Amino acid sequence: MRTIRKLAVAALLLGAAVSPAQQSVAQMTTTPPAAETASHPYAGMWVTADGHIRHHLLPNGRYDEARGSRESAYRGRYAVRGNHIDYWDDTGFTADGTFIDGVLHHGGMIFRRRE
Missing domain, CATH: 1.20.5 (Single alpha-helices involved in coiled-coils or other helix-helix interfaces)
Structure with missing residues (x-):
């Protein structure tokens, strides 16, 4: 498939x-379903402990990922269903993650919310 x-x-x-x-x-x-991206409690900045990778989950269903000094290294769309997130990068790459107890688990990494 x-x-x-x-x-x-x-x-x-x-x-x-x-x-x-x-x-x-x-x-x-x-294409993430619009209704599933519109409203969720996870919009905002999510950062690895070393600050190297930063996911900015925008409220419009888009994300902007920075890596090190490279701002906007990856951009795309995302959808949140419950505590699960699916990513669709603009280059065609797909990924997912899970929010557990206020922590984002994605690609073997741990992200915490940064205000």
Whole structure:
């Protein structure tokens, strides 16, 4: 299924003709439902303990990730459902994480909220 998603997303990005089924798969993997991003308690800045990686979860369903001195290293969309977050990077990369007791667990890293 992962290969099908990658091919469908690539085809859409390149403007190639794709079947309705491929479009559906690509949209599932690239477009977060608006209702699920609109309201949640996790918007704000999330930072690793060393401050190297910083996720700014914007209230409009977009995120901006900084790494070290590189501001806006990655940007994309996200959706929060309960305590689960899904990321869709503008380059096509996808990731997810979980909020547990006020801490974001993402990609083997721990992020804490910074005011």
